[in-house]
Amino acid sequence: MTVSTGTEAPPEPRSAAARRLLGVAVRHPAVVPLGAVVLALLIGAVIIAAAGLDPLVAYAAVLEGALEPGSLDYTFSVWGFTCGMALAAAIPLRMGEFNLGGNGQLVLGGLAAVVVAGALPGPFAVPLALLAAAVLAGGFGAISAPLATRFKIPIIISTLLLSPVAVAVVSFLIRYPLAERGSGVAQTAQLPEDARMWRLPELSYSNVGLLVIIAMMIVFWIVDSRTAVGYELRVVGANRRFGAYGGIVVGRLALGAMAAAGAAAGIVGAIIVLSAPYRLIDGALLSPGYTFAGFAAALLAGGRPLLIPLTSVLFAVLQVGGAAMERSADVPRQLSDLLQGVVIVVLALRTVLDARRTGRSEH
Amino acid sequence: MQILEWGFVAAVLLAATPVLYAALAGALSAQVGVFNIALEGQMLWGAFAAVAGSYYTGSAWAGIAIALVSTALFSVVLAVGAARFKADPIIIAIGTNLLALGLTGFLLRVLFDVSGTFAPRGLEGIPSMSFLRDIPVLGPVFGGQTVLVPLAFVLCIAAGLWLRNTAPGLRLRGIGEHPEAAASLGVDVARTQTWTTVAGGALCGLAGAQLALGNVTVFTENMTAGRGWIAVAAVMLVLNRPLWLPVACLGFGAAEAFGFRLQGLGAPQQLTDAAPYAITLLVLVATRLRFGSKRALPS
Numbered sequence: 184m185t186v187s188t189g190t191e192a193p194p195e196p197r198s199a200a201a202r203r204l205l206g207v208a209v210r211h212p213a214v215v216p217l218g219a220v221v222l223a224l225l226i227g228a229v230i231i232a233a234a235g236l237d238p239l240v241a242y243a244a245v246l247e248g249a250l251e252p253g254s255l256d257y258t259f260s261v262w263g264f265t266c267g268m269a270l271a272a273a274i275p276l277r278m279g280e281f282n283l284g285g286n287g288q289l290v291l292g293g294l295a296a297v298v299v300a301g302a303l304p305g306p307f308a309v310p311l312a313l314l315a316a317a318v319l320a321g322g323f324g325a326i327s328a329p330l331a332t333r334f335k336i337p338i339i340i341s342t343l344l345l346s347p348v349a350v351a352v353v354s355f356l357i358r359y360p361l362a363e364r365g366s367g368v369a370q371t372a373q374l375p376e377d378a379r380m381w382r383l384p385e386l387s388y389s390n391v392g393l394l395v396i397i398a399m400m401i402v403f404w405i406v407d408s409r410t411a412v413g414y415e416l417r418v419v420g421a422n423r424r425f426g427a428y429g430g431i432v433v434g435r436l437a438l439g440a441m442a443a444a445g446a447a448a449g450i451v452g453a454i455i456v457l458s459a460p461y462r463l464i465d466g467a468l469l470s471p472g473y474t475f476a477g478f479a480a481a482l483l484a485g486g487r488p489l490l491i492p493l494t495s496v497l498f499a500v501l502q503v504g505g506a507a508m509e510r511s512a513d514v515p516r517q518l519s520d521l522l523q524g525v526v527i528v529v530l531a532l533r534t535v536l537d538a539r540r541t542g543r544s545e546h
Numbered sequence: 547m548q549i550l551e552w553g554f555v556a557a558v559l560l561a562a563t564p565v566l567y568a569a570l571a572g573a574l575s576a577q578v579g580v581f582n583i584a585l586e587g588q589m590l591w592g593a594f595a596a597v598a599g600s601y602y603t604g605s606a607w608a609g610i611a612i613a614l615v616s617t618a619l620f621s622v623v624l625a626v627g628a629a630r631f632k633a634d635p636i637i638i639a640i641g642t643n644l645l646a647l648g649l650t651g652f653l654l655r656v657l658f659d660v661s662g663t664f665a666p667r668g669l670e671g672i673p674s675m676s677f678l679r680d681i682p683v684l685g686p687v688f689g690g691q692t693v694l695v696p697l698a699f700v701l702c703i704a705a706g707l708w709l710r711n712t713a714p715g716l717r718l719r720g721i722g723e724h725p726e727a728a729a730s731l732g733v734d735v736a737r738t739q740t741w742t743t744v745a746g747g748a749l750c751g752l753a754g755a756q757l758a759l760g761n762v763t764v765f766t767e768n769m770t771a772g773r774g775w776i777a778v779a780a781v782m783l784v785l786n787r788p789l790w791l792p793v794a795c796l797g798f799g800a801a802e803a804f805g806f807r808l809q810g811l812g813a814p815q816q817l818t819d820a821a822p823y824a825i826t827l828l829v830l831v832a833t834r835l836r837f838g839s840k841r842a843l844p845s
Contacts, residue, residue: 230649234656281636334834336827339583339636340782343775344827351820358816475644482637515661517651524645531637532627 215533216483216490220497223525230521231514241514248507249500260388260458261471262492262499263396267451268477269484269491270396270403271324271444275338276486277407277416278436279423280331282444284342285474287349288324292316292449293456294353297361297371297463300378300456308378309457313395316453317446323349324445325438332434338441350469357465369465380457392454399447404488416440420486448474472520476502479523482530498523552686554803559687559695560761562792562799564589564770566698567753568777569791570705571746576786577709578735578742579722584624584639586774587646588747592617592754594650597664597765598657606670606759610694613751620646621747629739643774651767664765671763672755692760694752699792701749706789718742722786750774772823779826783833801825 208214228238249258268285275282293316300312327341354369363372381391407413419426419433427433451473456463476498483497484490501523505516568585575582592613600609623642628635651661658664672692679689688696709715718738720728725735757773758765776798784790805818 230652234652281640283640330827330831334831336782336830336834340775340779340830341827343772344779344823344830347772347823348820348827351816355814355816359814478640479644515652515655517648517655520644520648521652522648524641524643524648527641528623528627528638528645529641531633531641532623532631534627534631534633537632 215530215536216485216494219483219526219529219533222529223522226525227518227522231518234514236512236514241508241512241518244508244510244512244514245501245504247504248511249504254503254507256386257388258499258503259386260390260393261473261503262495263389263393264451264455264471264473265476265480265495265499265502266400266491267396267447267454268473269480269495270399270477271448271451271474272478272481273484273486273488273491274403274416274444274447275437275440276481277413277420278433278440279420280437280440281339282324282327282342282441283339283478284324284327284346284349284445285448285477286469287342287346288320288445288448289452289468289474290353291323291349292320292452293463293468294356294452295319295449296453296456297374300374301372304375304378306377309380309391312378312457313450313453316449318449320449320452321442321446324448325442328434328438328441331437338437353463354465357463361463363462371463374457374461378457379461380454387459390454390458392458395450395454399450400488400491407488412436412439471502475520475523479527482527552683554807556687556690557803557806558796558799560691560799561802562795563695563698564753564757564761565773565777565780565798566702566791566795567694567749567756568774569780569795570698570702570788571749571753572777572781573784573786573788573791574705574718574742574749575746576781577719577722578739579725580624580628580739580743581635582624582639582743582746583636583775583778584621584642585746585750585753585777586770586772587639587643588617588621588750589753589757589774589777590643590650590768590770591620591646592751593758593769594653594754594765595751596755597669597758598653600670600759601658601666604670606672609670609759610672610752610755613755614748615751617751617754618744618748621744621750625740625743625747629736629743647768650765654765654767662767665763669763670759672759692756694756694760698752698756702788702791706787706791709788753777776822776826779830783826783830797829798822798826 224242228242231238231241248254268289271285271288272282295315295318296312299315300308303311323345324342326345327338330336330341331338357371358369361371363370383390383393407416415426415431415436418429419431419436423433452468455468477495480491480494480498483494498519501519505519508514508518509516568589571588572582572585595616596606596609596613598609599612600606603609603612620642624635624638627633627638654664655661658666672694674690674692675688676690679685681689709719717728717731717733720731721733721735721738729735753773754770758769777795780791780794780798783794801822805813805821808818809815
């Protein structure tokens, strides 16, 4: 792995001090995530080059497409959704659980929001819609906790099996009972003016929903770093049996974590639906792939609340810029998924560094 | 509607087969203590490799071979990462699943200049065993199937018997049971874990080949559509025992085939699509109710 060549590269270590310095540098917590990103981009470059295209042109198109002034507004909103879905992954990740049911939670949030906002337009439509989304998607996410504690079905499996059920049910509701009359497209009717997310001046994609997501991230940061619950989450994540021994009720903690994760994903779904084009369209919540972009961002951040906004930038840029890259450099946008996968694999394989280190210390 | 006609039995076997190959891969990995949830991505890669292989060589058998070998290579990431470097197999698997999805979509565009679906004229599917046509029962059930369908069931039973009755099978089970004890008896734990997982990759290659060149003759983006996860659930359901896998996978096959029939009768596709997942989860819950505390998977 290229990440580790730093440790091995010097043929004749000049001095013990230099070696120690290298050792410290390699152990710095930022090395692994940064190395993973660099390595993933390099692997991506090799794949693009192997496809007979120019990696530099492709990456330049990604950056330009995502960061040019005209698209910043859109990139910001995508960043917000990625952060929100990263929260949905990161909260359970803190206690060592994997929530892979983000898609189901996302669409249920969208469903709850469109039903409530559509039924109760007025000044309270938006907060009520967000609340309904958090309750429905949070409740749905929470199902996985008793399934794990009572029935020993791992959360990663139950979330994955529950998610397609929710997606299919919502898809059915959009197509039949909630379908817009007289429309050939599978979508609900447009929400009335007074049931839409409040706008921010001069912005068309980013709206108050972005602020809601930022508020959620701040809450997660405070809970994680300043409260007993956050401490318990991290203790259980570090060593479940020690946590249980120390009196933490792991089942209840899992229930709370999964409910919070589901609620975060549901609120993201609600915000998307309450924003333009102000309706629930079949498949539209899932096609941008926020769930796994968020998952990758959460893993890259190691679940740490303060790093999620940073790591989400990478995946938001890849997502928005991917479309631009496809248009101008003719590199398929699936490259974004591919790079997400490579980042996750490289992160998981960071243990290679440990193996090398212990290997050397034995000599 | 007649349920117990031979055509329905054939449809159930067909739907069960790809899941069965993947589930056998998962069960073998679980037996050596590797929690393998990379089945979905490996099966998807296998499907793509089989179609690309068949397209370039003009032979479905070459497509199967290419799927088998390349998926085994793809699984080396998980095998070596989890066994040799003690990386978290769950995170590697989530990564390789995304990687397979992105890579197949990417290659579909780059190599064949299509997105979504690739079904070129003259793509060779795996031939069916039409020589069985005139035999009663075997004819209607297997006459229209590829040889990979019965092979899946044979392999499963063979693997189950091998695990149960032979010395190497015992050593394999010992690793999952207690790796330290197995190591002190002279078993190379990491090597066995690695090779078992790679063999699982080859099986997932067969799963993909059957899916893309047997069940249909086409590659579509994300065509595995969660079958790899059903396979993971099936492995949990039978507590890692390959001998019981055919039962679990036939249950899934029946749910899917029954769903197709219901769709034919006008039931909305969204609801019949959801049924296999809901049923799988319910069956998992029901069996755990009965067997209570039995642990199925290494945590």
